[in-house]
Structure formats: C-alpha cells, structure tokens
Amino acid sequence: MLQTQTIVVKIGTSSLTQSQTGLLALSTIATLVETLSHLRRQGHRVILVSSGAVGVGCARLGLTERPRTMAMKQAVAAVGQGRLMRVYDDFFTTLQQPIAQVLLTRSDVGERSRYVNAYNTFQALLDIGVIPIVNENDTVAVQELKFGDNDTLSALVASLVEADWLFLLTDVDRLYSADPRSFPDAQPIALVTHMEQLAQLQVQVGSPGSQWGTGGMVTKIAAARIATAAGVRTVITEGRFPHNIEKIIQGEPLGTQFAPQLQPSNARKRWIAYGLIPTGKLYLDDGAVKAICQQGKSLLAAGITTIEGEFDSQDAVQICDRFGKEVARGIANYSTSELQKIRGRHSKEIATILGYAGAANVIHRDNLVLL
Ligand SMILES: Nc1ncnc2c1ncn2[C@@H]1O[C@H](COP(=O)(O)OP(=O)(O)O)[C@@H](O)[C@H]1O
Ligand SMILES: N[C@@H](CCC(=O)OP(=O)(O)O)C(=O)O
Numbered sequence: 180m181l182q183t184q185t186i187v188v189k190i191g192t193s194s195l196t197q198s199q200t201g202l203l204a205l206s207t208i209a210t211l212v213e214t215l216s217h218l219r220r221q222g223h224r225v226i227l228v229s230s231g232a233v234g235v236g237c238a239r240l241g242l243t244e245r246p247r248t249m250a251m252k253q254a255v256a257a258v259g260q261g262r263l264m265r266v267y268d269d270f271f272t273t274l275q276q277p278i279a280q281v282l283l284t285r286s287d288v289g290e291r292s293r294y295v296n297a298y299n300t301f302q303a304l305l306d307i308g309v310i311p312i313v314n315e316n317d318t319v320a321v322q323e324l325k326f327g328d329n330d331t332l333s334a335l336v337a338s339l340v341e342a343d344w345l346f347l348l349t350d351v352d353r354l355y356s357a358d359p360r361s362f363p364d365a366q367p368i369a370l371v372t373h374m375e376q377l378a379q380l381q382v383q384v385g386s387p388g389s390q391w392g393t394g395g396m397v398t399k400i401a402a403a404r405i406a407t408a409a410g411v412r413t414v415i416t417e418g419r420f421p422h423n424i425e426k427i428i429q430g431e432p433l434g435t436q437f438a439p440q441l442q443p444s445n446a447r448k449r450w451i452a453y454g455l456i457p458t459g460k461l462y463l464d465d466g467a468v469k470a471i472c473q474q475g476k477s478l479l480a481a482g483i484t485t486i487e488g489e490f491d492s493q494d495a496v497q498i499c500d501r502f503g504k505e506v507a508r509g510i511a512n513y514s515t516s517e518l519q520k521i522r523g524r525h526s527k528e529i530a531t532i533l534g535y536a537g538a539a540n541v542i543h544r545d546n547l548v549l550l
Pocket of ligand 2: 190191192193229230231232233234256314315317327328329330395
C-alpha cells in the first residue's frame with residue numbers, strides 16, 4: 180500500500196458545469212466526491228480547490244454570460260459559493276466524509292503570519308480527516324489583490340501544505356502542443372521533466388476554452404511552474420473522469436505530468452517568491468544578473484540600472500534582466516527613493532550618499548529567490 184500522500188485537486192468551472200446550459204455536471208461531481216472520499220479512507224490527506232462560484236451563481240440567477248463588472252462578479256460569486264458548498268456537502272455527507280469551506284484572498288498569503296496561520300489551519304483539518312474545499316474569496320477580494328484564477332491558488336495551496344500531488348482537472352485530457360480545439364493535429368504531451376521543455380516544444384497555450392473558464396492552459400502552466408518548484412508533482416487531466424486520479428497515483432501515464440524539482444526551495448523562499456505581492460521592479464545589468472543567477476550572490480546597488488514602482492524597505496520586488504524578463508524576486512533593503520539615489524553606485528558610497536549607514540546589499544541572498 181502506498182504511503183500517505185498529500186493530494187490537492189483543482190476542478191475548473193468547465194468540468195463542474197454543463198457547457199450548453201451552465202447547470203451543474205452532477206455525474207462528474209458525484210464521481211469526484213467518490214474518488215476523493217476513497218482516497219481519504221485510504222489514509223491520504225486531500226484538499227479540493229473548486230471553482231464554480233461565479234458559474235453556479237450565473238446558473239442560479241439565469242444569467243447567460245459571465246458578468247463583466249467587478250461588483251456583479253462578486254455578487255454572483257456570493258450567490259454561487261453557497262449553492263456550490265451545499266451540493267458538495269450533500270454529496271460528501273452521503274459518503275460520511277466531512278468537509279470544510281476555506282475561502283482565501285491574496286493578502287491571506289501575502290502576510291507571513293497569516294500564511295503560517297493558513298498552514299496551521301490546513302494541517303489541523305487534514306489531521307482530523309476533513310477535506311477542505313478551497314476557493315478564492317471572490318466577494319471581498321479587490322482586483323489588485325486577487326489570485327485571479329484558481330489554478331494559481333491551487334498551486335499556492337499545494338506549495339503551502341507541501342503536497343505530493345497537484346491535479347488540475349479541466350475539460351481536455353492533457354496538454355497539447357497547441358489548443359486542440361483550433362488545431363486538431365496538435366500533439367499530446369505526456370511528461371514534462373523541466374519547464375524549459377515547453378519552450379523547446381513551442382507549446383501554444385491559447386486562450387480559455389470554455390465560456391466560463393478563466394485562464395485556459397496559460398494559468399495551468401504557471402501553476403505547474405509554482406508547484407513543481409515546491410516539489411509537487413503536477414498533473415493536467417480530464418475532469419470528466421475523476422477516477423483517473425487514483426490510476427495516476429498508482430503509476431498510469433494519463434494526462435500531462437510535470438515532474439517535481441528535485442531540490443525544492445524552502446518554505447520561506449517559496450513565500451517570498453509567490454506569497455508576497457511585489458510592489459516594484461528592479462532592472463539589472465548583465466553582470467548583476469549573472470552574479471545572482473549563476474553565482475548565488477546578493478544583489479548590490481551597482482548592478483541596478485532602472486527602478487519602477489513605489490515601495491518601502493522590506494517590500495517585495497521583481498528583479499528583471501535588461502530585456503524585462505523576470506529572473507528573481509526578493510525583499511528590498513531600501514525604498515524606491517533611496518534606491519534612486521544609490522543605483523549604479525558602489526556599496527561603500529551608500530552611507531555618504533544617503534547620509535546614514537544602511538545594508539551593504541540591496542537584497543541579501545537569503546531574501547532572494549530565483550525563478
Ligand atoms: N496547448 C493546449 N493544450 C490543451 N488545451 C489548450 C491548449 N491551449 C489552450 N487550451 C484550452 O484550454 C482550455 C481549458 O481551460 P479553461 O477553459 O480555463 O478550463 P478550466 O475551467 O478547467 O480552468 C481547453 O478547453 C482548451 O481549449
Ligand atoms: N473563484 C472563481 C474561479 C475562477 C477560476 O479560476 O475559474 P476556472 O478557470 O474555471 O478554474 C469561481 O469560483 O467562480
């Protein structure tokens with residue numbers, strides 16, 4: 180028997196609802212509930228990240244398309260989330276499986292103490308055999324502080340709980356070299372051992388497939404990047420056949436599997452990379468990019484060419500090469516206004532320029548995460 184695994188399963192609106200009517204896909208939900216309850220009874224720790232609040236809310240209110248304004252989306256999500264949980268509770272209760280609702284916003288993981296608190300709550304729920312059902316707290320999240328899509332949210336949850344598996348259930352059986360709806364000859368991809376492979380294969384990810392889905396494959400691949408960096412094996416597979424989750428855990432090569440990185444970053448670094456919300460951007464010259472990316476050095480003021488955004492000391496910033504490609508994230512020791520004065524200058528000059536002695540580096544390597 181397989182040792183206890185922590186398994187995060189994310190199901191998208193496209194799998195939870197019928198494409199024509201927008202009504203719930205009850206047989207899919209029933210099979211999903213059966214599968215997850217079975218995994219629980221085998222001793223595994225299971226978390227479900229479920230979309231569908233907006234989709235179900237629309238169906239309940241008889242709306243024929245996804246609302247456009249933020250306030251209306253939030254209102255519709257408030258209608259749908261309760262309905263969705265009611266359905267899950269009915270199904271799971273039939274199998275005597277307790278569940279819990281966990282609604283998160285971006286700021287819940289952006290602050291270290293709340294992140295740690297969320298971790299503790301998940302562990303407590305899993306310890307007592309509950310399946311937490313997670314969604315973004317759509318009703319209160321403001322645009323700038325939204326995860327925006329549940330693929331990303333599920334990857335952050337998988338990283339937070341140090342899961343073994345993340346399953347992204349959707350309405351295609353796997354990732355293809357291009358969107359199979361538009362390119363019927365697109366080639367299926369079974370295994371991705373490292374993310375650069377996708378660029379080498381020139382995989383095209385298109386736009387969301389269904390009327391209700393939000394992110395298409397773009398957000399699923401971004402999620403796979405976050406999760407695999409945290410050591411989580413990630414699988415994109417078809418939501419219509421939730422039983423496949425068990426087959427995949429037992430080794431069947433279904434869906435597209437993304438191998439976990441062998442040396443996952445530590446919990447604090449993962450939080451710096453994906454929990455914190457960056458408020459600025461630093462552009463580096465080539466020498467500085469090499470120093471931080473290849474030599475494991477701290478970032479010095481001398482290598483910074485341009486600064487964007489308004490941030491304070493100890494805020495998170497994105498670090499980009501001269502082409503604007505993000506190469507790392509980190510916590511800055513200086514604010515925007517301080518950095519404007521010291522960028523491009525030698526560390527020894529900092530005290531004279533600012534009139535006080537600060538840190539010798541702009542971002543210490545312990546606070547720096549390569550992406
Ligand atoms: N390279 C690709 N391989 C597979 N599907 C793709 C690809 N590019 C785009 N897609 C589209 O992504 C859709 C799934 O995304 P989405 O509708 O957002 O689902 P969900 O609601 O499950 O998150 C598929 O229906 C498919 O049309
Ligand atoms: N929080 C939103 C989900 C947004 C989302 O990512 O949807 P989907 O692309 O269907 O996974 C909802 O419950 O409707």
